[in-house]
Amino acid sequence: MKLINKSILTVAITLSTASVYYAQQVQDTVAKSKDIDEVILRGVTDIAKDRKTPVAVSTIKAAQILERQGNQELVELLNTTPSVYATKGGGGFGDSQITMRGFESRNIAVMVNGMPVNDMEGGTVYFSNWTGLSDVTSTLQVQRGLGSSKLAIASVGGTMNFITRSADMKRGGVVRLGVGNNDYLKTSFAYNTGKSNDGWSSSILMSRQSGGTYIENTDYEAYAYYFALGWEPNKKHNFQFTLTSAPQWHDQRTFAPTIQNYINYNPDRDGSPYRQYNSDYGYYTDASGNKVALANRSNYYSKPVMMLNWDWTMNEKSKLSTVLYMSNGRGGGTGDLGKVGGKSITDASFVDTSGHFNYDAIFAANQAVNLNTAGAGSTLIRRSSVNSHNWYGILANFQHKINDNWNFSIGTDDRYYYGYHYQLVSDLYGAAGYKDSNNKNVAPNIVSNSYDYKKLAWNPFGGKTAPLQDQVGFSNDGEVIWYSGFAQVEYTKNDLSAFLQGSVSNQGYQRIDNFILDGSQLKGQTVNTKTGFKNLFGYNIKGGANYNINEQNNVFANIGYYSKQPFLNTVYPNNQQLINQSLTNEKIFSAEIGYGFRSAKFSANVNLYRTQWKDRWLRKTNQTFTLPDNTTTTGYAEINGITEIHQGIEFDGTYKPTSFLEFNGMLSWGDYYYKGNATGTAFDDNNNPLTLSGTSNTSELFIDKVKVGGTSNNSIPQMTASLGATIKPVKDLSIYGTWRYVGKLYSSIDIATFSNQSAQDRGVLQLPDFNLFDVGASYKIRLKNESQYFTVGVNIYNLLDTTYISDAATNVFGNDTPTKLADGVTNNTAKKTYEELGMMYKGIATGNRTYFGFGRTWAATLSFNF
Template identity: 70%
Template sequence: MKMLSKKTSLALMLTMSTASFYFAQSTQDTLSKDTQIEEVILKGVTDIAKDRKTPVAVSTIKSAQIIERLGNRELPEILNTTPSVYATKSGGGFGDGGLVMRGFESRNIAVMVNGMPVNDMEGGTVYFSNWTGLSDVTSTLQVQRGLGSSKLAIASVGGTVNFLTRSADMKKGGVIRLGVGNNDYLKTSFAYNTGKSEDGWATSFLMSRQAGSTYIQNSEYESYAYYFALGYKPNEKHNLQFMITSAPQWHDQRTYAPTINNFIKFNPDHDGSPDRTYNSDFGYRTDVNGNRIAIANRSNYYSKPVMMLNWDWAMNEKSTLSTVLYMSNGRGGGTGDIGSVGGKGMSTFYDAEGHYDYDKIFAANAAVNVNASGARSTLVRRASINSHNWYGILSNFQHKINDNWNFSVGTDDRYYYGYHYQVVSDLYGASGYKDATNANIAPNVVSALYDYKKLSWNPFGGSVAPMNERIGYSNDGEVLWYSGFGQLEYSTDKLSAFVQGSVSNQSYQRIDNFVQNGITIQQNQTVNTKSGFKDLVGFNVKGGANYNINEVHNVFANIGYYSKQPFFNSVYPSNRQVVNPTLTNEKIFSAELGYGFRTPKLNANVNVYRTQWGDRWMRRTGLTHTLVDGSTIQGYSEVSGVKEIHQGVEFDGVYKAFSFLEFQGMFSWGDYFYEGNATGANFDDNNNPVTVAGGTNTNELYLDKVKVGGTSNNSIPQMTASLGATLKPVKDLDIYGTWNYVGKVYATMDAATFTKAGNQALKLPDFNLFDLGASYKIRLKDSAQYFTIGANVYNLFDTTYIQDGATNIKTKQLSDFTDSATAGTAQQQYSAYQATLYKGLDPSNRVFFGFGRTWSATLSFNF
């Protein structure tokens, strides 16, 4: 790659952190791509990586590739050709996809929009259903694996994903786009940019709607997206950009991973193969006309508008100040069941098709006199609300000392208030629901319903349920975050280096509205029991250097240490007001070496890394607990004292064989495992302690040398590979195909499995997937106007594969069987058992199968 001049390099560094830039698509026009990114992003706080400059492992995807190839897939799936990245559809509901990088899930990956962190401030989670609109407005998507180049005090343990949206002053023009696909997928969008006026004003906006269902049963959804940007540049010193974007949506879900047995049992073809579409989280009710109406037990609805005001001030030739003010008011939640009827829960009402029999549920509920019965005597659908108000300011001052040295200092300050409670979403035929936890209700019966399909478009507020309509629990989380950071950079044409550090204070407070503490409660009186703020100080220090040996070869290294504050639910574990007595910061040490190779024909990178993560606390969700009486219940486990090692090797490259043919490839190998044992405590989905078989709530978990799996029905692969080709046989026609391999896949760590020594995480079968697509432009006489026709087929050969596993039930051996007068000899039993295995797996394991063959097509008009 041709080097930028020293003058250009230093100018770019005034508004960006030094960086390492590598494009996953075409290598042509390499030099101009840095310029393109500088033109379309909001500068100053984004910390974009540049090739042969910043010593980090990085991959970058442009908007054209997202629009051309994403189709009706999940937004993170566009990253599956990136080394050490595994993006799946998880349960399969719209926007429910999971993301893993270097063995770390999204809560430990810093997800950012224009350099602004968007991970939930209580738990670090990122729900991509809230960000579906980004696929339409992202100009550049950059992935920095490992510690990354961001100066902020963020937990980029696995890496950083930064969505860089287009700015208001893009070139004048617009686009109308229509997309169709399998399962009634329909998406329409319209976008327009005014261009910059003579007075320095510019606007850009987009609106879109998509609806349909995914590949799985009863997965209907509806999503809207809007984006508006207003820019004003009165002179060369000041540049102001305002942006607001949101994607209000609702979607029916599949959150429970069925057993392999049930995928096969409930296949209507009864041919011994699994029905990959099977969803056990819904059922049918017969209406007065005899029609079967589908009802979802598990659904999600949310609206998370984000507003940002960015001000770039060129104070003089050497100094710049960039400041972002932002706010986000998220409203919504997810549904599930609560209570029981006749002592029976939802799992006792399955019909012969493996779905809920709502006729029986409605009839059983209707027979209950709620006022005369005990608490939780009806079986209803509840909505667990997880809303928030979030405000922040991010400011970065950068100064050019001389031609080689630059420094920057800044602050990242935030305030967050989260609302967490339950309301009734559907009474399932009952006259009400009696609650025993909310002392603000008399006589403790709730009949008010909250429609989860009612989308909130209000960016400034939205509804919060009154206290007397809340059930189950009602607690708020308050977070104060303030931090300072600094960075010193050195750069020449040959050598670039940086050292940076940050310190932050996270202050957590829990407010429980249902805690009584001996107080006499009157109807509609709010109990506002505050825990008081708990301050946690953390810091990180990191540095690195890149050396350009010549025009072809470069090497880099980075190293860093994080003292990371734990998440909110480890400060107040078990959903109580008591601060964790063993609370401690998590310690993360990471080091990386990299090599780059650049020629006109071939661009390639090799990285070697190791990350050590100690004193980790985590919550394993989506588990099934076996109780003392042998019955089961869904819930989670809180696990403390965890230490993990993540290490591996990565390769990625692009080879331009001819002007019309290009190959892209990557390979990653990892070794992720636990070091030492840990402790787990068990709870149900309504936060009640669970006494599991063995008569205890807390267990020692024998995790030493166990391979790392996910935390929420997600799996983690430790080997991935990809090979793609792009063919351009004629002008404006692109034909592209991709092969993806996923191996060494380990299922979620089911805490109950590791209460005994000697167990290992369940290893799922390796799999290969192929995608194929094409795109063709039809140009009109006006060069700025053209139609684009595109089509994609995903999982071209309809491969059946398991993408995620939720349990760790090992396959039995002959030694596990004994001779029996009724069941036969041990060998006979073992042979019969082997006949039930699915690709070597015990069929009682709970899993999510990946989607079969799906497709999408688009037609767009640019003008």
Template identity: 75%
Template sequence: MKLINKSMLTAIITLSTASVYYAQQTQDTVTTTRSKDIEEVILQGVTDIAKDRKTPVAASTIKAAQLVERLGNQELPEILNTTPSVYATKSGGGFGDGGLTIRGFESRNIAVMVNGMPVNDMEGGTVYFSNWTGLSDVTSTLQVQRGLGSSKLAIASVGGTVNFLTRSADMKKGGVVRLGVGNNDYLKTSFAYNTGKSDKGWSSSILMSRQAGSTYVENTDYESYAYYFALGWEPNKKHNFQFTLTSAPQWHDQRSYASAISDYIKFNPDNDGTPYRAYNSDFGYYTDSEGRRVALSNKSNYYAKPVMMLNWDWNMSEKSKLSTVLYASNGRGGGTGDLGRVGGKSINDTSFRDTSGHYNFDKIFAANAAVNPYTAGNGATLIRRASINSHNWYGILANFQHKINDNWNFSIGTDDRYYYGYHYQVITDLYGATGYKDANNKNLAPRVVNSLYNYKKLSWNPFGGKTAALEEQIGYSNDGEVLWYSAFGQIEYSKNNLSAFLQGSVSNQSYQRIDNFVQDGVTKQQGQIVNTKTGFKDLFGYNIKGGANYNIDSNHNVFANIGYYSKQPFMNSVYPSNQQVVNPTLTNEKIFSAEVGYGFRSAKFNANVNLYRTQWKDRWMRRTMDFEIPDPSSTNGVSIIKGYAEINGITQVHMGVEVDAAYKPTSFLEFQGMLSFGDYKYKGNATGTTFDENNNPLNTTGSSSNSATLYLDGVKVGGSSSNSIPQFTASLGATVRPVKDLSIYGTWRYTGKLYSSIDVSTFAVQTNQDRGVLQLPDFNLFDLGASYKLKLKDTSKYFTIGANVYNLFDTTYIADGATNIFEGDKGSTGVLYKGIDTGNRVYFGFGRTWTATLSFNF
């Protein structure tokens, strides 16, 4: 049932999101630099933080106090859910597995930055927030810029930019100890201390934390640590050095497969016809030597991504400043899943499931034990493998700023990076087998591998651990090498009420794919003889953008910006199908965006209105999928085949309007709210090809080819994985301070026009074009929280007690969808749930969850 109506919309338009209010409170401190002459520059240093009523972009800022007060055990991106056009979910529900979209674009096309340093994966643009959970403890300011944003770098900020600014070493002397507890055995402890700055200019900051428990979903145990160390030195007024080292090593069990709604209902222990939202089909049970029933996860993730940064700010003169960042990151880890078949059956065969819908590992172990891998065929045992995705990443980012006169400033700089990625598979559990025969390495004879890798053994090495020996690698083994060179420049004008900027950048990305399993100069792929190394493929790109802001008076301002990107595609589109052959239709993606905005500021009421349009042409996309293929040897007549689809020639047009504001009638009461409405559609058709995970062509449409036209013209934009994209969001909140140091706050959020992800098989049929992507049910959520500060006689020391309840009314809702099944389709059950077929695979959102925290500042 839709609970939003005209009166609510009126209220939302006249109220707004807390982020505007927080931006007003913190913006000036964030953008202040030590050089007063540089202070008035619109976009400063390498961080490019937008300044209110000056930088012509749509931005929202959240300060550390709000993160500490309200995040709790939510996913890090979820703190942004009251920001216009932002949709953050827990996706499958594993720790750190959350997803993020801005203006309908997913995280791989959102520039995520830490202190102005890009952290999107250089091969595929992905961001795994489980690698960055420690940021919630060390972030001093979080700013979201929607649209092309103000960053001068040659980055793919198609949807927007998310910039985390961490605490500096020269913070005020003091420390804090925190303890947090919550649902499902959530426990988090942390300690932080800042020395303050000494007479000789030295300062340091340290933080350590541990978090463990499980999430709302079945069998999603996790353990995560975080450490942060900053050392600062300011020898004089001209130079300031800041060294930072941070990492968040973790492991967590996952739910990575979106089950059918019918299964959520079927496997509800209460058997009451309602979905069991915590159901997880990615784990099962086995009987140990003492007769106990022990849980075992098939899907898990583990990673450690230490980052080291050295920042140097040099005030060369009253008018000139040079900011330089040297950084390095050696990430190690990957994710687990099944590999192989036993008795011709995959792990998802119904005979390997128990009555609760989980894996019966006793049966799998017994089936594996009956196979001699030395005499059986390749892949004739069923195991759990880890797909490694490690990397070494080094870069330098430099920005020179000069104040020409009172009105004009310019800056030039360079962003250069080197990246080497390691991708291969190792065994983490034999599931009762004595080994696994692998024949994928063309340089070795088929061999049985039985060495195991313990993924729960966390890596603390900030310089990166060694990779597994080639003889232990199975499935595939390929490396990606990326060279990135770029230059950027910006000119700015500011006089009286007018500020404007024009910026541009050029970049060259060089990709090389190295396949350790091909036989150099012998192996054939796509009819060509290929080598272990492809050689570097150079791709040139550029962007240009500009904007202006005009302050009509002390209350009103207007702004506009426009930009064009010629964006290099990701590595898997340069070398499609995971092979050594360059894509013959390779072309840059083209993004054109324009935006206008209006702002109102007063002592009690602030508001913003933005209108935008973004067109994205020649997009190439890979989507990992589970395909259902007819299989007479399977118990239920079908097999679920893991694979992927490659789609090229996509054009998307995203248009929308955003409203956000804040109203503070008294010192003890404030209101927040926002409204965003989008119209995101595909323009024209595209082409899709499907493959299994071993890169073999996979026919999923019933035709004689694995390639098909996808009839997408006019279809609403859906997600590219098991995620969804909303085109209507709203929120309304209030904060009450009835007595000094006590805050009580509540938020209502509405999500509507929520569209499931693209299903390649569906849109290969032209008659499905008119009905479009499956629209999921709208939903409303309420959160409630409180925080109380208890001060001691020494006011610099105080306790803070906090509590948060998320999804207060325990609403059952679908957060993400993976399929587009309508009644009567293949896979349809003929039964509807909230208007959609229960054959659809989805992720239900969490039910009611809670956290409580106690901290002591000294």
């Protein structure tokens, strides 16, 4: 599994307060200052200004993060932001997913202090590696649409900017304890020295978090450490050095079970779905005769990052901001590899009556295999897919104030990235070893060494690769060279502000396959271990203007065009050394208009937007395919030639009738659909082409006017709403609650379904709408010393314990005919439909693979500030 590339956190933990800020709040109105720090984009951190920057923006403050997050995923706090949908995904620690205006995280620019941190090979973002981020973020700003970032990044859906404070914050510290459901326990300590007379300052943070989530067998352990050293020798120069990491491991649920299996494996056998069900683990009998749980799917990662920031105020009109950084990520994810007796891990003989793996049966089958005479892949093991990397970069931005009305900035964003991707044995499941034939340099190769994923990698420089003879399955590296330039000009006069910005970039990709020999033949072509670099040029241009009609009303508009380079797996499809012959840049055009209203008691925003995305290429992983002989296999699909239209309207507002009562709400309606058809190709997990029908593994996908769904085990809603209230009956006490609605929720498209033209008329599966309620309270206990106080907080999520489907991976309809039935019936000779068989749940067929949202959960915190 690809894991997030996150930037350094350059702050100390923010002190807890009882004040409440809402996701719909915008930044405080900016005074009409002519200082260069008041330009739309400042330093390397692109901060949108209310009634000035012409973008749709929402902001969450540190107080809300510390008060309301509890044991939720950090991105879930954005669910009261228009057009944002965040879920827990499979339910493992940090396995959350987020979409913005119908675009997934790989097409949302995630930044820390203005620095992009999306993976350089595939744009992915895995939030399990952001463990310490909630403790050190002072402001989380979400800009929907094009955003105000001037960098050469494809913020198709928008940007998420985690803005942190520097080491020179006020002297003090905090100790915090958090507890919650499923043995959740979090402890943290932070201290800031404050700034000395010589301009020195430092901050430290240490935290540990452990427990499990609402889902079966999702134990985890996560740490976070942070050190910052600041020096401001004079008013012209400011230096900040930081080192941080958040090593973690967590057991997962990456396969979405069918609704029928949620029902079948409910221990209560009452016909309702068992929401906690996890099919990705099982049990074995230890030497003492005890049943021990063992996870097949797990994730582990550590990403130490170092960064040096230098801000140089040259004079009253000019400023140069420079950031040097390096990041060494180490880790990966586990899963099964191989077969024993021709059976995969999901074979019925390896699954017990509770729907979990019977490892005793797997161990026995493996122990009976003679590796000297058996073929390759003839034992069933747990492998670890390593995804490590080294990343170095420099980001520089020069700003100059021409006069009272005009400012400009120019800069560069340059990076070098080298990723290591290979598989190791993580658990032999009782086998003597694993025979691999993929490594042409060490073949035939019997591997018996195994690597424990729970041994966290604390060393930021070690553990780059394992010996080649220990690698199985695949071993390839990805090398990326990225250099870009950007420029912006801004005009501000009276009530009008406008900007025009553009960027150009070159991305060079090289794929290195360590398992093949130079001069090998592939599809009639000669290939080598190294492909050489394929350079791709891209650019973007965007502009916008805001006009303040009066002190209460403002309007804005923005427009932009991106020529976006595709990701590395598009350049080298099918995980092989051949360059994509139909390679082309993706084209994104977007336009938006907005209106804002501000008064003492009521504030509101309304936005209209439209985005067109052409020539999109997509890889869908974790797919299950039904072959012509009605057997199934897992693999991935590659889809090209996609055009998407995303358009909609958004509203958010805040009403404060009194000093002790406040309401906030939002409503978003979208219309996201595919325009024209596309082409899809299916492969198994070993990169072999799969023929789903006919004689070819490539087919036309009939998706014209079909609603846009997710790209994996996730869904995208096209209507969301929320309403929240906060009451402060007495000083230092806050009681709050939120209602949230999700509708027009669509499953992800799949290549097997939409290769049939009749599927176009049915469209993508729409899931049931749902409503959720959360409540909480926070109280501050003050001591005689004003700098010392306790804060007590409690949150209850999904108060009414609502059962709902948050994500889905398939498109099975009630009038489809199942080939396999429940309760021991293995065929459907009468060819009855799901509806005729009564196999329906809330109007959808129980053959659909889904994730159910968490039931009622809770968390409580106690902190002491000093």
